Structures are given as structure tokens and as C-alpha cells.
Amino acid sequence: MAQDDLYRTVVLERAKAPQYAGPLPAATLNGQGANPLCGDRVQLHAVLDGQGRIEAIRHETRGCAICAASADLMAGRVTGQDRAHVGRLHAELVEAVETGTAPADLGELAAFAPLHQHRSRRRCALLPWSALIDMLNDDKNG
Amino acid sequence: MDQSVITPTDAAGSLRHVRADFPILSQKVHGKDLVFLDSAASAQKPRQVIDCMADTMRTQYANIHRGLYWMSERTTEAYEAVRDQVARFLGAAAREEIVFTRNSTEAINLVAHSYGGLLKPGQVVLVSEMEHHANLVPWQMLRDRMGIELRIIPITDDGALDMEALERNLADGRVALVAITHMSNVLGTITDARAIIDMAHAAGAKVLLDGSQLAVHRRVNVQELGADFYVVTGHKLYGPTGIGVLWARRELLEAMPPFLGGGDMISTVSFERSTWANVPHKFEAGTPAIIETIGLGAALAYIESIGFDAIGAHEDALTAYALKALGNVNGLKVIGMAPQRGGVISFTMKDVHPHDIATLLDRNGIAVRAGHHCAEPLMRRLGVTATARASFGIYTTPEEIDFLAATLEQIRGFFV
Numbered sequence: 001m002a003q004d005d006l007y008r009t010v011v012l013e014r015a016k017a018p019q020y021a022g023p024l025p026a027a028t029l030n031g032q033g034a035n036p037l038c039g040d041r042v043q044l045h046a047v048l049d050g051q052g053r054i055e056a057i058r059h060e061t062r063g064c065a066i067c068a069a070s071a072d073l074m075a076g077r078v079t080g081q082d083r084a085h086v087g088r089l090h091a092e093l094v095e096a097v098e099t100g101t102a103p104a105d106l107g108e109l110a111a112f113a114p115l116h117q118h119r120s121r122r123r124c125a126l127l128p129w130s131a132l133i134d135m136l137n138d139d140k141n142g
Numbered sequence: 143m144d145q146s147v148i149t150p151t152d153a154a155g156s157l158r159h160v161r162a163d164f165p166i167l168s169q170k171v172h173g174k175d176l177v178f179l180d181s182a183a184s185a186q187k188p189r190q191v192i193d194c195m196a197d198t199m200r201t202q203y204a205n206i207h208r209g210l211y212w213m214s215e216r217t218t219e220a221y222e223a224v225r226d227q228v229a230r231f232l233g234a235a236a237r238e239e240i241v242f243t244r245n246s247t248e249a250i251n252l253v254a255h256s257y258g259g260l261l262k263p264g265q266v267v268l269v270s271e272m273e274h275h276a277n278l279v280p281w282q283m284l285r286d287r288m289g290i291e292l293r294i295i296p297i298t299d300d301g302a303l304d305m306e307a308l309e310r311n312l313a314d315g316r317v318a319l320v321a322i323t324h325m326s327n328v329l330g331t332i333t334d335a336r337a338i339i340d341m342a343h344a345a346g347a348k349v350l351l352d353g354s355q356l357a358v359h360r361r362v363n364v365q366e367l368g369a370d371f372y373v374v375t376g377h378k379l380y381g382p383t384g385i386g387v388l389w390a391r392r393e394l395l396e397a398m399p400p401f402l403g404g405g406d407m408i409s410t411v412s413f414e415r416s417t418w419a420n421v422p423h424k425f426e427a428g429t430p431a432i433i434e435t436i437g438l439g440a441a442l443a444y445i446e447s448i449g450f451d452a453i454g455a456h457e458d459a460l461t462a463y464a465l466k467a468l469g470n471v472n473g474l475k476v477i478g479m480a481p482q483r484g485g486v487i488s489f490t491m492k493d494v495h496p497h498d499i500a501t502l503l504d505r506n507g508i509a510v511r512a513g514h515h516c517a518e519p520l521m522r523r524l525g526v527t528a529t530a531r532a533s534f535g536i537y538t539t540p541e542e543i544d545f546l547a548a549t550l551e552q553i554r555g556f557f558v
Binding site: 118 | 172494495496504505513528556
């Protein structure tokens with residue numbers, strides 16, 4: 001089996017050696033998402049700056065490689081961004097996994113576009129994002 | 143069988159020729175040959191079944207039982223002939239003991255509703271730790287409705303039923319029904335139905351066996367087993383979806399109130415009251431799955447044309463071959479090693495989530511199941527959230543097992 005276009009190096013590496021995993025003691029926002037069907041679970045911890053931008057974010061993910069890599073790539077991508085930008089990225093990721101075509105500025109997140117062939121696995125990539133959006137929406141100061 | 147001496151040629155048995163009967167096996171998935179290893183969820187269909195159903199709709203179809211014209215009478219004959227066929231297939235004492243349902247789930251719900259409705263608060267229903275949700279949830283609903291007690295019989299660490307625990311739970315004489323799988327859809331464990339029935343009957347309890355998995359792989363004879371209720375589903379027996387069977391002893395069916403009300407299940411109806419048809423029609427309200435029932439007949443004829451001696455030998459050899467092949471994959475752990483088992487193998491792999499295994503296998507054309515297999519409590523008992531599962535049918539070949547094992551080894555390589 002050659003290099004798989006869904007399980008690309010970036011997905012496997014970030015699942016195996018995440019860069020944003022772990023607790024964040026200074027977190028002012030905490031959220032979580034779970035998929036009861038498969039047992040995947042993502043916990044998020046974040047600090048926002050005065051302008052509502054994500055200053056720091058960490059995730060604790062128990063799940064498959066797709067979910068774990070998505071959480072880690074998301075954390076890198078949303079650092080420094082506000083809620084509106086997170087919403088745009090999420091919408092672009094949804095488009096990518098539903099159509100198989102990634103908008104040009106999606107960057108490494110385009111790795112998940114082959115999920116359009118795996119309907120039952122799309123939620124694995126989207127779970128961290130829906131948890132993040134729920135957490136930001138629940139922020140009383142937001 | 144000594145696993146070390148099985149070769150692919152031995153394990154293929156004499157069934158390689160049946161593959162030509164299954165048109166779907168020539169399909170490509172993601173550009174690869176389909177390797178279908180999810181027959182325990184639903185088996186593929188031979189052209190004998192496909193053609194029979196299509197021919198019925200083309201040439202000989204009308205609603206059954208009440209039509210007074212030629213086409214209805216012929217369709218009724220074809221439909222009712224399947225009841226005779228099922229009675230022979232299960233070794234029933236009489237055709238009236240065969241009730242057609244939508245699937246095994248509906249058959250168990252029928253028993254839980256109608257037989258369960260005769261139970262008294264404080265009586266006990268026993269199920270095992272390895273039941274499919276279909277043989278657990280209906281009894282939970284009965285418990286909540288009727289105030290009965292539901293007890294769970296544990297399994298041993300190798301995945302067999304704990305017979306000592308069964309005996310202990312039967313000892314107080316309060317058990318009305320033991321409802322247990324005849325073959326686990328997760329562990330492949332084949333339960334010792336005869337011993338379970340003997341113990342239950344000695345304690346005054348009836349026994350329901352969920353034969354959804356077993357009836358595909360072994361000949362069942364409900365009279366020799368001494369069972370009280372037995373359920374099977376058509377779509378695992380190489381037949382269509384939408385048709386299942388409840389077999390029950392006639393005296394039990396006659397004592398049970400109807401399940402669903404409507405046409406076909408009545409004797410007389412007035413605005414004040416209705417009376418019920420005789421068994422089995424009392425339990426078959428409304429227009430049934432006519433085409434699917436006739437398709438089930440074609441499926442049973444197909445299975446019997448191959449014969450359970452050949453099917454059992456093929457699956458025993460293939461299962462032994464697969465256990466050895468999978469056992470050689472680095473980091474792979476087979477879940478469930480009961481001494482009596484069939485061609486259903488659940489497994490986990492170190493550092494690889496079952497869903498990633500399933501997706502990566504799929505991208506190579508291999509269809510396996512991953513998840514909790516409708517047995518969440520069993521997953522908790524096993525200490526896992528999910529497993530991957532490969533399951534075999536009459537069309538499965540040792541070459542497919544070799545390809546599965548080789549692909550799993552490659553997948554493992556991605557993750558370490």
C-alpha cells in the first residue's frame with residue numbers, strides 16, 4: 001500500500017506527535033465535544049486576548065487518528081484568530097469534506113478533503129471544530 | 143484442527159465455485175476488488191435470490207390470503223410454501239410454529255411484548271453479557287413496563303458464557319425466561335445451547351435463542367435442542383432484508399396475546415370486539431413482506447443446495463486459518479477466544495483506532511466493521527470502546543484473509 005491520500009504524513013504525524021496537546025492551566029475557556037457512536041472525545045482549553053482572539057489553545061483528544069490530527073491542526077490554525085475567522089475556516093473545512101475540493105487558503109486542513117469518500121468519518125474531522133465553536137459561543141464575555 | 147498445517151487450499155474447501163453466484167463480488171471499491179468481510183452484519187445475495195424476487199414481481203405477484211383470483215392464490219401458495227420450508231430448515235414440529243417478522247429484532251420484541259406480558263412482577267428474565275442490543279433492550283423495556291427483574295449472566299475472560307453463574311442465577315426458581323445468543327456477533331462464541339436449555343428447564347424457565355448468527359453457519363434443529371423460542375433473520379442468511387422468523391412451541395404461541403393488530407390477524411371484527419386468527423396468523427398483522435418472504439425461500443433452498451456439512455467445514459477451516467493469519471500481525475489482539483466459535487473475529491491493534499483500521503482497509507477494497515457492533519455493554523466488559531471485526535460467508539476465500547492480514551501489517555507500519 002503506497003502513501004494514502006487521506007492518511008497523509010501530516011495527519012499521521014500530528015496524530016502520533018501532536019504539538020498542541022495537553023492541559024492549559026491558565027485557560028479561561030474550557031469546552032468539549034464527544035461522539036457517542038464511536039467514543040471519540042475532545043476537550044479544549046483556551047485563553048482569549050482583549051480583542052476576543054485566541055491567544056493560546058490546547059486539546060486533549062481520545063479518538064482516532066483523523067480526530068486527533070484534526071484537533072491538533074485546528075489548534076495551530078486558530079491561534080491568533082477571532083470567532084469570525086474560526087467560523088470561516090470551519091465552513092471551508094465542511095465544504096472540503098463534503099465535496100472533496102478544498103478552497104485554496106485551507107492549507108494543511110485540505111488533508112481532510114478525501115473524507116468526502118467516507119461519509120461516516122467526516123464527523124471525526126469536524127468534532128474538534130464543533131467543540132471549539134460551541135466553546136466560543138458559550139463564552140459569556142464574547 | 144491443527145492450525146499450523148492448514149494451507150490456503152485446504153481452507154478454501156469446496157466452496158470457491160459459489161463466488162460466481164454472487165454478482166456483487168465482481169464490483170470494485172475505490173478502484174480495488176471488493177473483499178467483503180462483513181457478512182455477520184448482512185450477507186451478500188446470490189443471483190438465485192435476486193432472480194427469484196425479480197421474477198416474482200414480473201410474473202406472479204398479488205396480495206395474499208384474501209384474493210379470490212388466480213394470481214392471488216398462486217402468490218399465497220408461494221408465500222405459504224416458504225413457511226413449510228422454514229419449518230423444515232429449523233426442524234419445527236409444525237408449520238404453524240413459524241411466525242414471519244421483519245427481522246430478529248422484531249421477533250424478540252414480539253416475544254418480549256406478548257410472552258413477556260404474561261409474566262408477573264418479580265419474575266426474572268436472564269440475558270448474557272454478550273447480547274446484541276436486540277436481545278437486551280426489549281427486555282429492559284419489559285422490565286420497566288411490567289416490574290420484572292432483568293439479570294445479566296457474565297462471560298468468562300475468553301468470551302464463553304459463565305455456566306456456573308447461569309446455574310446460580312437459576313437457583314431461586316424465579317427465572318421465567320433465559321434469552322441468550324446462540325452465537326455472538328462480536329466474539330464469535332457459540333454457546334452450548336443444549337446445556338443452557340437443560341439447566342433452564344430444570345429450573346422451570348423457558349429459553350429463547352437468538353440464532354441470527356448461528357443459523358447461517360450450522361444446522362439448527364429446535365426440537366433436538368429442546369428450545370422454546372428461536373429467532374433468525376433473512377438478510378444474514380443470504381436472503382433479503384425485511385424478513386425474519388420467530389419459531390416458538392405451538393402451545394406458547396397459542397397462549398400469547400397478539401403483538402400488532404390489524405388485517406390478517408383477526409377471525410372476526412365488530413366495533414365492540416375482535417377475535418384472533420389461529421397461530422401463526424394471529425401474529426402477522428397487515429400485508430406482510432411477500433416478495434421478501436419468497437426471496438427467503440430461495441435463499442434457504444440455495445443454502446440447502448450447498449449443505450451445512452460443506453458450509454461448516456469451509457467456515458471452520460477458514461476461521462482457524464484467519465486466527466492464525468491475524469495472530470501473526472504485529473500488535474494485533476483477537477478479542478474472544480472461546481473454545482467453540484464461528485467465523486466472526488473481532489480484534490484491536492496497538493496504537494491504531496478501529497475506525498482508522500476500517501477506513502484504511504476500505505481504501506484497499508476490504509469491507510470490515512468497526513465500532514461497538516450494537517453491543518455497548520459487552521465493549522465495556524471487554525474494556526474497549528470499539529473493535530474492528532472481520533466476518534466470513536460461504537464466498538470468503540483464504541486469499542482474502544491473506545490480503546486482510548498483509549494490509550493490516552501495512553496499516554500498522556503507518557502508525558508505528
